[in-house]
Amino acid sequence: MNDDFTGCLLVWCGFLNSWVNGIPVKYNLGPSLSSRVDQRAGDRARSTSDSAQVNISRMLGQQAERVMALGEWEERWQQDRIGFHQPTVHRMLEKNLDKVLNGRTGVRFFFPLCGKAIDMKWLADQGHSVVGVEISEKGIQQFFEENNMTFSEEPVPEIPGAKVFRNPEKNISLYQCDLFQFSSSIAGRFGAIWDRGSLVAINPKDREKYAALIVSLMDNDCRYLLDTFLYNPDQYRGPPFFVPDEQVRSLFGSSCNVELLQSVDALTDRQRDWGLDSFMENIHLITLKNSSATK
Numbered sequence: 001m002n003d004d005f006t007g008c009l010l011v012w013c014g015f016l017n018s019w020v021n022g023i024p025v026k027y028n029l030g031p032s033l034s035s036r037v038d039q040r041a042g043d044r045a046r047s048t049s050d051s052a053q054v055n056i057s058r059m060l061g062q063q064a065e066r067v068m069a070l071g072e073w074e075e076r077w078q079q080d081r082i083g084f085h086q087p088t089v090h091r092m093l094e095k096n097l098d099k100v101l102n103g104r105t106g107v108r109f110f111f112p113l114c115g116k117a118i119d120m121k122w123l124a125d126q127g128h129s130v131v132g133v134e135i136s137e138k139g140i141q142q143f144f145e146e147n148n149m150t151f152s153e154e155p156v157p158e159i160p161g162a163k164v165f166r167n168p169e170k171n172i173s174l175y176q177c178d179l180f181q182f183s184s185s186i187a188g189r190f191g192a193i194w195d196r197g198s199l200v201a202i203n204p205k206d207r208e209k210y211a212a213l214i215v216s217l218m219d220n221d222c223r224y225l226l227d228t229f230l231y232n233p234d235q236y237r238g239p240p241f242f243v244p245d246e247q248v249r250s251l252f253g254s255s256c257n258v259e260l261l262q263s264v265d266a267l268t269d270r271q272r273d274w275g276l277d278s279f280m281e282n283i284h285l286i287t288l289k290n291s292s293a294t295k
Helices: 003-013 031-061 070-078 091-101 118-125 137-146 204-216 245-252 269-273
Strands: 017-020 023-026 108-112 129-134 152-155 163-167 172-176 190-196 218-230 256-265 280-288
Touching: 031 245, 070 137, 091 190, 091 218, 091 256, 091 280, 108 118, 118 129, 118 172, 118 190, 129 137, 137 163, 137 172, 204 218, 204 245, 218 245, 245 256, 245 280
Parallel strands: 108 129, 108 190, 129 172, 190 218
Antiparallel strands: 017 023, 152 163, 163 172, 218 280, 256 280
16 A cells, blocks of 8 residues: 555545445544554654754754843943833733732732833832842933932942842832842842843853743742744844744743743834844743642
8 A cells, every 4th residue: 555545545534434324434444554644644743843843943053152242231221222122011011910910919020131121110110029130230220210219229249349229119129230140149039020131132052041040030939921032033143032932941841831821923113124024022921830820
């Protein structure tokens, strides 16, 4: 029996019935042919999966060696080249806030690479506390000044050269330091994390180290909202960088549950100016396995 016939029989066997004396009778392929059909279907699925994995690996390889030094980010702030800043609350945070809070009040939020995100004040106004980390002192000061908030400034003993800027009225503390020098021993763990523009901004080679840091900052009930981008890295070298869903699961899946909440077309003229013709934004909710955050 040739392969074409086997393939045709596979299609027909699921749908073809014969009527004998008014009674429908399904055809039976027999154990030998059924086994061959199942094997071919499995081989095709594995081949498709392998091809997809090879393509993802190739696309990740396009940006694997891309490196942005901390000084380059500080320079962007000094030159006001901060097109990544959004002057309004991020729509995906607004849309998914209930999923992040999960019925809780007074939640401690962590903002990695926070910049001067207006999201921080928006959450603080609702009674939550905020801790952020940002390399640019200018960005931190602008956050407080633009929101008419007073702040204190003091050194961080655990990190040489680092500073923390605080507004006690709103319970906001922003650390000016290298994110990878930050730890739970400095500010504890958090009940929520909003990662908008952090994982997609760090150097691709540092992603595993980044994921380990984030997991170490998650309290047992933490709900981590992660924003990632999908596009063709052949057309743009980043940042923001291409982070496929498969890599999100690879980075966090061993210790966390990873749920894709939304996938939306986010292509605007800004991305077209980068040379892109497609730009998808994916929102993930990540929780520690066997934690109360999953309930």
